Amino acid sequence: MLYALVLVPLIGALVAGLVPDNRMRPLVLPVVATFHLCLSMILIMSPLAPTAGGWFWLDPLGKIVLLCISILFTVCAYYGVGYLRYRQERSNRVLCIGLLVCLAAMGLVTVSQHLGLMWVAVEATSVSMAPLIYFNKNARSIEATWKYLLICSVGIALALLGLLFLAYSTYVAHQDATLLLSGLLGVAGELNPGWLHAAVIFLLVGYGSKMGLAPLHTWKPDAYGEAPGMVGAMLAGGLVNCAFLAILRVYQICLASGSAELLFFQQVLVGMGLISMGFAAVFMARQADFKRMLAYSSVEHVGILAIGLGLGKGALFGALFHLLNNGLTKGVLFLTSGNIHRSYGSKTTEVVKGVLTRLPWTGGLFMAGFIAITGSPPFSPFISEYTIVSSAFIEGRYLVAALFLLFLVIVFIGMALTVLPMVMGAPPDNIEPTDYRDGLLTVGPPLVALALILVLGIWPPAFVMRLLHDGAALLGVQP
Amino acid sequence: MTLLPEPTACLLLAAGLLAFSGLPGLLLRQPAAGQWIAAFVAVFASLLGESAVFQLLAGTAGAAYQLDWPLPFGPAEISVDHLSTLFLIPLFLVTGCVALYSLSYWPARDKSNAGRLTFFLGLFAAAMVLVLLARNGVLFLMAWELMALSAYFLLTAEQQDSEVQRVGTVYLLTTHTGTMALFVLFALLRGTVGSFLFPPTHTLSVALPAATVLLVAALIGFGGKAGLMPLHFWLPGAHANAPSHVSAMMSGLMLKMGVYGILRTSSFFTTLPPWLGWLLLVLGAWSAVNGIALAASQRDLKRLLACSSIENIGIIFIGIGLALVGMQTNAPILTTCGLFGAFIHIINHGLFKSLLFLGSGALIHGTGSREIDRMGGVAKRMPATSLLFLIGALAICGLPPLNGFVGELFLYVGAINDGINAPLPLAALAAPVLALVGGLAVITFVKLYGMIFLGSPRTAAAAGSHEAGGLMIGAMLVLAVGCLIGGMAPLLLVKLVAPAVSWYGGSNGDLAHQIRQQVPVMPLTALNSLLVALILALSAGYLLRLRKLPSSTGPTWGCGYLAPTPRMQYTGSSFSEMVVNLFGALVAPLRRRPALDMLFPPVGSSFCYAAAELVLDRVLTPIFSWIGWAFSYIRRLQHGQLHIYVLYIFATLFVLMIWAH
Amino acid sequence: MTAIIIHCLIALLLPPLLLGVITKTKAAFAGRDGAPYFQPYYDLLKLLRKGSVFSTTTTWVFKAGPLVSLAAILVAALLVPLGRHQAPISFQGDMILFAYLFGLARFFTTIAALDTGSSFEGMGAAREVTFACLTEPTLFIALITLARMSKSLQLSTMLTYPTPAIWLAAGASMLLLVAALFIVLLAENCRIPFDDPTTHLELTMIHEVMVLDHSGPAFGVILYGAALKLLLLGAIFINIALPVSTGNPYGDWLVFVAAMLVLSVLIGVVESVMARLRMVRIPQLLVGATILSAFAMLLVLR
């Protein structure tokens, strides 16, 4: 079963590569996605034991990430069919293949319990995403791709060094090095502190740059801004979560290795998290390009994840939940922003006005997405964010909580001042007409995602909650 | 009554009905039908709600429901107590009236967005009910934000208009920032009492370290929503630009939710810090005076009403402040009178302010304008509206024999009692302040009524005005009758709020009876009826005389001037000019006049007068622009040079390495 | 019972005489012998018999104005003790109702004025409400002071409280109160130096200009209401300024009537010797009155 998680998308990619017709090819996406979704649902529901000498195992953390990725991909896949109808001018072969390969890689990330293998998978995801960012094939997109590629590669290289340090710390401790998570957790107690320390730092910086923690986030606005909406969604909801999963693994090791290392790691996480939120807050105000604004919003939420993880205790639950919510909400926002881009042929807020009038459904969804992502009830991001804030207060981390709220306010103001003029008002009459119209396939998928976060925000299904609690338990929270 | 389920269930059912009342309008093919369904459901829900309210007032205790939702915030309790009941009384009444009113004010066949509006209207009302019933911090927050957001979507109904956009944005930013303060409030509360469930009343000690922060957060979060100065700046614009029936609900009901929040939060504590009562008293007085002074300076009918909402909220807070001061100087009369005054005024304001806003809707419907100075002589063409509006105006000025007087009477009695008994009767100064506010209110509403309804039409639009539809008149009539009853039978009001007063004041015994020793409820009824009788008698006599005597008609005496035109009438702005100058410091309207260097102003020169919004225009906007300017420097970090980006990575690595050691 | 009847009789019959006395006094100062004391009664009777002219601009509000204000003032008349006697109706906080009934009267007078659509009457209405809103705080501070001294919220108790003994004890504050109340009295009744009831220049008038368009019985009602108002505020003033009491109730009635007449003479004197203030000065004087009463309150607290 676990292997299927990786193989199915690869086969799909193969098929997509073989299908000659540009119109038929996108249909592969929903087929694979649906199959993948059913598969991962079965896996998530069923208790699993480690396989292949502990190399592959879908533990609760993996399950959470897999759930998010699989749902998000399905949404994007169905959307893609509708979206690519409007992009017939260029071949979508690379796009389809890239998406599917990326899906396979992400699946591998969630199931691999061997950090080295996980590293390979993460690297694979970033490499496979590069061509997708370049989908528009113009000067700006090539620049974005180049920056994305180089920064992520450097980061991931540092992560590799971190892994080597980790292995070396085991080696120094007792002569046989290992990168198996189970093994590491077993011996974490007597690891060599110095090397472990270095390892943690390098891993954090490496995966952090992939995840987009400030100040390692520099590639994000460019990549998100130039990539097509659906690719942006996968970047913000898929890759970010994979990188975060990797950081969760590091957290597990720190947890097992004892309080000192954990404390340091948590402090660093909170610090970088706050920095990320602050950065996002500053850059989101008066943002003239709504896709870049979404990118900074993603930076902000990565920061929230980091803070949640850094605060520990009850906040861990919030962080894990936020991982899910952020992914889905970003899906809504990026997909609808793709529609807006199609319809106006521009993504600057000078041009884009009165979306609610021009595209009622897309506009409404975008507005709802904005309200959701800024942590307003009844959508689920509110639940996770409030869990984090309140536990910060409960733990007496008042400064963190205050800054957190301050940044939330600034972000909200900045985002509102960008989004509301876009959505409200009358569309400018001098924009050249485009053939885009709201259709079932371009509006339905984001609508589904929105419905999901609404359900999660009001009455989340029991299995999700159980999953989150199990995940938090893995991170050392006594249920 | 026995046929009904127990109150809480009733209220929940009503809320549910309201919440989904708008759905058919969105789904059905004919929106008009949907709107009618929505209206009927809403009215039914309101009746259901009111019946539940009366059960509660009759003494039936509402059940408490604990639903254990899967969210990690503990069980969510929903229950109703006397404080909630107090706010539910006007809520359902106004909601029902507004639902009827909207049928002919915002008909689906003319307005494309009627479906959306109706839907959010129902959601808005339901959210407010939930706010009043929630006993769990997070549930409360969710209901609260739902209320705030649906209010946003309601007031941006005409989102094509740029002004509507602007005020909508200001409203949204303000309310969300306020919600952040509530985040702090409930998180701290959770940290203090160990659960998101509200603590039982009068259990928290004020000695707790968090107490002060809790109260301040509540003041910011809830005070902002209530429109307490200086957090009032969002209010005039929002109320003025929303559809009138929405303004009626926002002003008559939503502002009260802020009051409710502060009352609820303060009720957690055994004793309250001394500064709180005085602070509320001062803020209330400031809001009252400044609010009504602002109102007097307005030229926009609905902005004027909105500003007078600030005034009335101020009066309510004066009452609460008096009560708290009374509690800590243990002056029971002051406490009781303050609470009675505040609570009665909460109900009254719900009635007459909604009445006035609905009336303003009728005016806009009839004349197509909000400019006071462009109207005039409307009474001739809108007789019914003019009569109902007059009742509202008299009531809001607190003049007998209408309900507005009752609440203020209690406040006066409380204050002057303090003047008699307290060693240093600072609280007694509330009385002259109230008197000043009353005087200003008379100026404001004489201006409003006289300039709009009386005289001769200043514009063709005013001349061509037409009476509002039957449903609109009906809805207003209900509220007006409410005002009359409240004024003629103050005892009814006293009985309505007595449970809430004893609940909050923690006192026991039949307050309604005790208070009658302090405050003349029965003589008031007697004198009011005498007044009405006298008026009727005099009118009868006068009309008889007129019948007998010759009477002729002619033009108004122009004091010797032969060709007066309607444009020569005194305008609203000039009417209030004197008082606006007296309160220039608080109001500071913008005036642009041509330089008078010769005998006459140069041809084509114009005089411009506009009411200012001090906090927003002269404080917040500059701050925002300054921050934006500061941010633009930090943005240079994203300069697009790849090699420096790589340097960032290594720098981070380096810093962390250093930090590690 | 007799007290009530006498109260009503005085309240109903005395007012026009006061106007007569004032005009007589002024005439005397002007060296004329002026109209007879009972001229106002004749005027009223005449007006009740005259026909009316209504502006085409007006609505029912115009007709209702005088009536409602008179009704309000009549009700108020039941609350004020005339001299050393309890008022017919008296209860805790009746003073507030008293003040607000005047407010009601003012509201209707002014909207009736606005109903004519004449810019002059609008001007008068604006001045009326503006000045009134400045006098009200004064009245209330004075009442609080009295309430504190007499430990009561009832006009009857408060106003029958002052005695020569108290004047000796708290003379200063009483004096300040009397001064403040006299200013209020003049302002509320639109007397010189605030307003000149006899001027014929509409631009400078306050009360008179509001009633320009009223005619016939309505105008009579207005005149009568104004006179009654003068009586009531005068009664308050006298009760404080003249705390004498002959043991005999009927004696007290006589004292009161006499005092009212003296007061009218006093007003007449003031009107004769003073000039009208400029409009811009009026608010300053009113605020001055407020400060006086505030001082009185401070002295009482001390």
Next chain:
Amino acid sequence: MNSLADQLLVLVMLINLVMLGSSRLIFSIRAVAVQGAILGILPGLIHPFSGHLAAITVGIILIKGIIIPYLISDAVRKAHIRREVEPFIGYVPTLFLGAIFTALAFVFAEKLPLAPEHKELLFVPASIATLLAGFLILTTRKKAISQVIGYLVLENGIFIFGLLLTEAMPFMVEAGALLDLLVGIFVMGIVINQISQEFSSIDTSRLRALKEE
């Protein structure tokens, strides 16, 4: 055998300095190729022979020594460029910095708590020095090609450290890592071609359209 390894490592470090100093791209590419090849030989010297080892050796030499350099030089040929024109920091200063970093690397390596059998080997200082050299190239050069080279040097540095514990990295992981590297560079190559088409130059200092304000 270890002495031979050490000499090779010294060679590696010299190559770093050479690259820091040279302006001709083709030359630096060749240098990287040599470095890669040396890395390929090294494991054979310190670990006992095994299939795994042989495979790794072949793989590294093949990929790092031949394929990747070929890809890059191909891109260079396509883009018609000879040399790195004025870098952000001149050659001499970078060379100087490189020397300092190398020295620091030795000092730093002394402090590290190494396993006893690794104490006397040059692996750790060499890896750190190479790492820093890569960092220098990445941050000082303008041409995209040079940055790729820098990235390669970085990777090499990491690999040198990795050689200490080939056991920790089971075959499939190393293979995967190599594969990823290969694909990554391949994609970079493509991108570089695109850049040279779009901008008629692969000077990354031209790639500055995407920024704030």
